[in-house]
Every structure is written in C-alpha cells, then in structure tokens.
Amino acid sequence: MNKVIVVGGGAAGMLASIIAAKNGCAVTLFEKNEKLGKKIYITGKGRCNVTNNCDPEELLHAVVSNPKFLYSAFYSFSSQDMMQLLEDAGVPLKTERGNRVFPVSDHSSDIIHGLERLMRKYRVQIHLRSEVKNGIVTGIQLTDNKVSTADAVIVATGGLSYPTTGSTGDGYRFAAETGHTVTECMPSLVPLTTKEAYIPLMKGLSLRNVELTVKRGKKTVYQDFGEMMFTHFGITGPLVLSASARIGKFLQKGEELDAYLDLKPALSHEQLDDRILREFSSTQNKQFKNVIGVLFPSSLTPVIIGLGPIPEDKVIHDISREERMAFGSLIKSFPFTITGLGGFSEAVITRGGVSVREIQPGTMESKKIKNLYFIGEVLDLDAVTGGYNLQIAWSTAYLAATDVCRNKQEDTQ
Numbered sequence: 001m002n003k004v005i006v007v008g009g010g011a012a013g014m015l016a017s018i019i020a021a022k023n024g025c026a027v028t029l030f031e032k033n034e035k036l037g038k039k040i041y042i043t044g045k046g047r048c049n050v051t052n053n054c055d056p057e058e059l060l061h062a063v064v065s066n067p068k069f070l071y072s073a074f075y076s077f078s079s080q081d082m083m084q085l086l087e088d089a090g091v092p093l094k095t096e097r098g099n100r101v102f103p104v105s106d107h108s109s110d111i112i113h114g115l116e117r118l119m120r121k122y123r124v125q126i127h128l129r130s131e132v133k134n135g136i137v138t139g140i141q142l143t144d145n146k147v148s149t150a151d152a153v154i155v156a157t158g159g160l161s162y163p164t165t166g167s168t169g170d171g172y173r174f175a176a177e178t179g180h181t182v183t184e185c186m187p188s189l190v191p192l193t194t195k196e197a198y199i200p201l202m203k204g205l206s207l208r209n210v211e212l213t214v215k216r217g218k219k220t221v222y223q224d225f226g227e228m229m230f231t232h233f234g235i236t237g238p239l240v241l242s243a244s245a246r247i248g249k250f251l252q253k254g255e256e257l258d259a260y261l262d263l264k265p266a267l268s269h270e271q272l273d274d275r276i277l278r279e280f281s282s283t284q285n286k287q288f289k290n291v292i293g294v295l296f297p298s299s300l301t302p303v304i305i306g307l308g309p310i311p312e313d314k315v316i317h318d319i320s321r322e323e324r325m326a327f328g329s330l331i332k333s334f335p336f337t338i339t340g341l342g343g344f345s346e347a348v349i350t351r352g353g354v355s356v357r358e359i360q361p362g363t364m365e366s367k368k369i370k371n372l373y374f375i376g377e378v379l380d381l382d383a384v385t386g387g388y389n390l391q392i393a394w395s396t397a398y399l400a401a402t403d404v405c406r407n408k409q410e411d412t413q
Contacts, residue, residue: 002026004404005140005150007132008171009036012376012393013156014115015085019401020154021122028148029124030140032131032170037112039158043348043390048108050086051079051394052387053099062388064188064245065381069356070392073364077398079391089114100387132170152371152404154364156397159350159377160185171378172353179368181355183380186252187347189389190244191236195256195337198306202230202299211262212239214247214338221257222246225265234338241348242384244341248351251341261334263296263304272328280324284317291316295331304330349389353380364400373400 002025006017009031021027040048052059056074060067083093083101091114092104103110119126132140139149157171172182206229214222228237247257264272275295283291289312293301305312309326310319344350354374358367366372376393383389 002152002405003150004028004152004154004401005030005148006154006156007140007174008156008158008376008378009033009126009128010039010156010158010376010393011037011390012158012397013154014112014119015394016154016156016375016397016401017124018115018118018122019398020404021119021124023402023405025401025405027122027124028127028150029119030127030130030132030142030148032129034129036116036126036128040112041108043108044102046108047102047106048111049100049102049385049387049390050093050111051082051101051391053079053083053095053101059383059388059391062386063381063383063392065351066356069359069361070381070395072362073395073399074391076402077395079387081398082391082394085118086111086114089118098386132174152373154373154375154397154400154404155378156375156393157378159353160344161187161189161347161350161377163344171374175354175374175378178366178372180358180366180374183352183355185350185352186248187341187344188245188248188351188382189241189348189385190248190342190346191231192234192240192244192251192338192342193340194234194259195339198303199230199234199336200232201303203232205230205297205299206237207261207263207297209265210239211265212243213260213262213333214243215258215260216247216250216255221250228261235336236342238385242386245351245382245384247338248341251338257338259336259338261336263300263331263334269325269328269332272331273325276324276328280316280319284315286316288312288314288316288319292327304334307334348385349382350377351380351382353378356380362399363403364396365403371404373404375400 004020004025004027006013006029009029017027017029056078059074063070091110093101094104095101130142133142141147155171155174160169175182208227211225222243226239228235228239279291288310308330310323356379359374364373364375375396381392
C-alpha cells in the first residue's frame, strides 16, 4: 500500500487526503492548527463560496495567473465533480447569482464537516497541532524532530493570506529548500486604498449594480459590474476584490490608477438625462440640493453635488442644459484614484508562489523531485472572486492524489 503524507489540512489538503485514501493509499495528514479547515470556515463571510457552477472554459477565463497550467486540472475534476462529491457526503448545495455555489445551510462548517466525514470513511490518519519543520522528499520532519516517512509527499500549506488561519508561507520554504523557484508573493482579492478625501465621507455605503472601470493612462485595465462598498481608507466588496487581482501588479510597483464608477449603468446617457428631467419638471422652484437626492443614497448625495458643476443652492429652473448634461456625465463616470492594496491580513488569497514551470500540469508532481507534489494556493495560481480559487484547490488536489496512487501501482507492476 502506497504511503502518502499530506502537509496542510485546508481545502486542498483535505480533498487530496480523501481522494488518495479512496484510491487505496495509506494517508497521513499533518495540520499545525488545532482543527481542520480554518480558512474554509471564514471564506464567503462564513458561508463558503465552495466553487462556481460553470464549465471548465469559464473557470479558466476567471484565472488571473497561469490559466493554461490548469487546463488538465479543471477538465479532470470540474466544479460539478466537486459539487457531486459534497452532495454525496451529505452537504446539500445551492447555486446563487453569478453561478456561485454555497451550502444550503449558509454555514461553511457544513463543508468542513462533510470533508471530515469522508476522511474518516477512508481512514485518513489526522495529526492536529503538528507543525512540519522540514520537507524531506520521502517524508517530513516535525518541529519536535520526529520524522515521518512516506512514498510521496503532497504539500498543501496555502499561501500568506489570513495568517491567523495558519497560512504563514511554510510551503514556500519547503519549496525553496528542495530547489524550487518561488515567485514574488503579494496579497490578492483585497480592498483598495484611494487618494481623495471625499471617499471616507461615504464609509459604510454599499452600492449594488454599479460598473467599475480602472484605467492605466488611456488603457482600461479592469472593467466589471457588481457590488462594492466605501470604507474609511478606500473601497472593498466583490467587485473591488476582483479588480485587485487584475490591477495589483501595477499598484505593487507604486503606480496610481484612475478609477470611475458608473452609478447608473442600466441607463444610457440619454435615458439618464430623461430621468433627471422628470425630477426637474415638477420641482422648478426648488433648490438643486433638495431635488437631486432622490437619485442617490444620502451619504453619496452631498459628495456628488460637491464634485458636480451645479451649485447646491441653484434653483432648478435656472440650470442650463449644459450643466444638466455635465452632471449626468459625472453620474456615469464618478472619479477617484486607486493608490494601493490592502495587506495579507485582509487578502482572500496570495498571488505568486511555487513556480508552475517546475510542476507537471497533469499531475502536480515536481519536475525536479519525484514523488513530491504541490497543490492549491502554495502554487503561483490565483483567480477572481466567485468560488474559482477554491476550485483551483479542489482540482489540483484531485490530480495529485490520483497520481500518487497511480505511481505506486506502476512501480509495483
């Protein structure tokens, strides 16, 4: 029986242990925390956006770093495969807007418990509070200097995001110690900081159905539609987190980027002007500030009036067509400047990691060292929000776990 060690009890490590054990391997998993799945527990605001219910091509399109590397992984173990595995483990799922998949209960703990049930079913040996000191290819050395040997080692230690969950970059150290390249790591899927003093005035304000455009000079480097929120330091929310994955490389270099919000993307400029005219037609003798607020949340109204071309105390019947059209343009292109990224403590994932050039894309085995595998966030792979990053963990785990058993069977033939 092939002996396999899995280092890390997060999403990738748990699934890898299940698949390897199901395929006949004797699996031992080491996790330095007091329980499994600590990061799963907090994902999706505690609901766990477990995957995205789409086809492999859509999954690949959502990947920011090295998408071609994941072709075999996504086609070998799809979103639907993962959903079926969880359903079979007694975790009913639901698909929400944007094809985001959650447990019906809205409790991420159900995902963890479902995986734990499978680990028990296939007799995975679990060692909690067991921190690995060194990876030694044919096994591992723990911090108490005990050595555990195996035929294969799967490294599933995560990245640097949410360090309180145990993601402290151990896998990068293991990779470097065994001669692998680790690309520069940076936080991704993080809030963004902004320059303008008027942004903090709207802290706590959430906007739905807005379009965010980010430009680097004249070139658009990000554009999408969704939800966001203003904070005391800048902006956050699903739309912003996905933007950070696409524009982080520029911000990391110290660049500032121009950003624009279309506050009424469902309306064309002409339709928006008609909407404003309707408000003006019945309020000809009122001041502008007392009329326009119907279009915006209360904390946004004074800010957009202050930025606009129309004085707040100007009477409606005195507003020119040019002023009205300019104000409409402001609504369609509300400006601010993005200056930086949040840190790893706020990051959902890490961008960068073990170079995929040194990993076999069809098996996740190291090209440098036989029977050593790297899976999940420890690799230089990341995607936008929507369940895609967890699917990277699931799919890469499946390939590695399937291969460790196949390798042993071939060796004994």
